[in-house]
Amino acid sequence: MREVIVALDFPNKEESIGLLKNLDRVKISRLRNRGLAELGEEFKPYVKIGMELFYSEGARLVREIKDMGYRIFLDLKLHDIPNTVQSAMKVLAGLGVDMCNLHCAGGIKMMRDAKEGLIDGGGEDTLLIGVTQLTSTSEKVLHEEILINRTMEEAVLNYSLNGKLAGLDGVVCSPWEAERIHELCGYQFLTVCPGIRFASQSSNDQVRVATPSKAGEAGCDYIVVGRSITQAEMPYEAYERALLELNGIKL
Ligand code: C5P
Numbered sequence: 148m149r150e151v152i153v154a155l156d157f158p159n160k161e162e163s164i165g166l167l168k169n170l171d172r173v174k175i176s177r178l179r180n181r182g183l184a185e186l187g188e189e190f191k192p193y194v195k196i197g198m199e200l201f202y203s204e205g206a207r208l209v210r211e212i213k214d215m216g217y218r219i220f221l222d223l224k225l226h227d228i229p230n231t232v233q234s235a236m237k238v239l240a241g242l243g244v245d246m247c248n249l250h251c252a253g254g255i256k257m258m259r260d261a262k263e264g265l266i267d268g269g270g271e272d273t274l275l276i277g278v279t280q281l282t283s284t285s286e287k288v289l290h291e292e293i294l295i296n297r298t299m300e301e302a303v304l305n306y307s308l309n310g311k312l313a314g315l316d317g318v319v320c321s322p323w324e325a326e327r328i329h330e331l332c333g334y335q336f337l338t339v340c341p342g343i344r345f346a347s348q349s350s351n352d353q354v355r356v357a358t359p360s361k362a363g364e365a366g367c368d369y370i371v372v373g374r375s376i377t378q379a380e381m382p383y384e385a386y387e388r389a390l391l392e393l394n395g396i397k398l
Contacts, residue, residue, distance in 0.1 A: 148185055149363055151389045152193040152220050152339070153382075154373035160204050167194070167215065172383040182396045192386060193245070195220040195371055209242050218245040220339075220371075224278050226250035229257040233264035236275075240268025246339075248319060251277035251306035258313035274337065277310035278319045279303040282342035282355050299355075300324060307332050317368065322357035325365045334366075341371040343389070348375060359392035367393070 153170065155163045175186050194217050196209055201223060213219055221244040225232045232249060239247055247270075249261050262275050279302070280289065286299045295302050307318045307328045317337025320328060325338040342356045362370045372389055379385035391398060 148183060149367065149393045150193050150369050151359070151376075151386060151393060152195045152369050152371045153376050153386060154195045154197060154222075154341075154371055155200055156197060156373050156377065157200055158203055159200075160208050163200060163204075163208070163212075166377055166382060167212070167217070169382045170386060173386055178387060178390065181391055183390070183394060189216065191216045191218070193218045193220060193369070195222050197222040198224075206242055209244065213243055220244070220246040220248075220276075222248055222371075224248055224250055225261065226253045227257075229253075229260040232257050233260040236261045236264035236270070237268035240265050240270030240273060244270075244273055246274040246276060248276040248278055251279055251310050251315075251318065255309050255313045258310060258315055262314045274316040275314075276317050276319055276337065276339050277306065277313075277315045279306040279310075279324070280320075282321045300327060304328065304331055307336070311336055319371075321355035322362040322365045322367050322370070323355055325362070325367045329366050337368045338366065339369040339371060340365075340367040341373075343370045343372045343375060345375055345385075345388070359389045360395070363393040363395050 157163045289295050303324045310318050311332040319339045321342050322340045344356045346358050376382050376385040
């Protein structure tokens with residue numbers, strides 16, 4: 148099953164717990180009846196804790212949310228010299244998160260050492276994902292600001308191959324790149340895709356966007372959804388819709 152990761156892009160614990168309470172209304176039986184037969188009774192959504200929430204609430208909230216039964220993607224996008232990232236990963240492994248990430252731009256040695264740090268810290272089961280090119284970056288910015296004179300696709304595929312070589316479990320990429328990445332790096336190599344909007348929604352600051360169903364067709368293993376769920380009138384309904392659409396179930 149392809150999964151939806153809900154981005155808890157909030158400044159504090161109260162707002163995050165408020166959203167999680169709403170997500171508790173996700174009905175497993177309803178999702179099963181609509182075709183997601185493999186969902187277990189204990190199923191809880193995957194959530195993403197990013198910089199804003201982590202910097203304000205710290206490791207304690209990560210542990211609390213984990214104890215509530217949610218799976219966690221800790222999205223801190225590490226990028227530093229290999230030794231520093233390795234030591235940081237060793238510490239993050241102790242939080243027991245399910246997925247964490249770093250920037251592929253840090254290079255192959257940094258990524259390899261990061262994986263080593265994660266394993267040293269007891270995080271052998273924690274997925275390590277590399278950020279390729281942020282989905283808010285356009286090709287114009289790539290060429291004119293970052294001075295990478297390649298197409299967006301070439302840049303993203305190169306980052307992905309480096310990540311694969313370094314032993315990462317997958318990459319963060321736009322849904323538009325997922326198919327090529329799978330062809331190049333194999334179907335076991337995970338694609339985690341933000342930049343998701345329901346049909347007819349505004350793209351806000353994201354440049355390369357897709358709907359959950361398009362992301363599913365493109366083979367994205369996970370989609371990361373923030374505002375389309377967190378700012379919906381009924382977030383749990385938006386979550387259910389995204390999960391069904393992503394798995395090719397027509398509403
Ligand atoms: O609100 P929206 O759905 O655009 O949120 C997307 C989430 O995915 C945010 O938490 C953002 O930090 C994250 N993200 C992203 N692009 C990346 C990596 C992560 O948008 N390349």
